[in-house]
Amino acid sequence: MFRGQTTMKRNFLMGAAALASLATLSACGGGAGSDANAPAPAETTAAVEAPAATETPAAAGAGATLEYASFTTDAAAGEKAFAACRTCHVFDEGVNRVGPSLHKIVGRKSGSVAGFSYSDANKNSGITWTPQVLFEYLKDPKAYVPGTKMAFPGVKDDQKRADLVAYLEAQSK
Numbered sequence: 001m002f003r004g005q006t007t008m009k010r011n012f013l014m015g016a017a018a019l020a021s022l023a024t025l026s027a028c029g030g031g032a033g034s035d036a037n038a039p040a041p042a043e044t045t046a047a048v049e050a051p052a053a054t055e056t057p058a059a060a061g062a063g064a065t066l067e068y069a070s071f072t073t074d075a076a077a078g079e080k081a082f083a084a085c086r087t088c089h090v091f092d093e094g095v096n097r098v099g100p101s102l103h104k105i106v107g108r109k110s111g112s113v114a115g116f117s118y119s120d121a122n123k124n125s126g127i128t129w130t131p132q133v134l135f136e137y138l139k140d141p142k143a144y145v146p147g148t149k150m151a152f153p154g155v156k157d158d159q160k161r162a163d164l165v166a167y168l169e170a171q172s173k
């Protein structure tokens, strides 16, 4: 009887020490059962965090459509990327440079800026400049709109291009 009590006491103390950070309920159980419980909360946390940390859609292979929506974008970084466009485009309504005004470009139909002399390729493309379309177009404009006179090789970096589209979206509000 006396020995049994000692053992129980020791188990309790060991359990309490090992599970100091766990709830009283677990500590009372002591021994192996509680130890098995210990890793569980950590795994649950990891599982919850995992989807949020998925930020490598670039891993999608060739042929798979890369979704703009799957990127975490940074419009401020996109503004910097827009420096490459600024030589030919501004956002002011009615102000055409080498390229047409990009006033409210997101959601607009291609070739719709009055007074700009578009190529037939652009004008007749039937494109509506959604974020996803812009994301694909800006990777390689000449491939997306064969015959376009936009002399721009494209932004190859997917993240940078996604940020750029986010900036275009912000400017179109």
Ligand code: HEC
Binding pocket: 081, 082, 084, 085, 086, 087, 088, 089, 098, 099, 100, 105, 109, 110, 111, 112, 113, 117, 118, 119, 120, 121, 122, 123, 129, 138, 147, 148, 149, 150, 151, 152, 155, 164
């Ligand atoms: C060298 C000048 C130049 C640069 C640099 C340039 N563009 Fe253009 N862009 C043009 C021209 C010219 C057109 C008209 C194309 C046509 O008519 O074929 C155009 C057309 C467009 C269109 C279609 C507009 C419409 O009304 O249909 C979009 C969108 C666009 N550019 C976005 C961009 C973005 C974003 C960048 C920077 C990543 C950029 N362009 C860089 C010259 C340029």
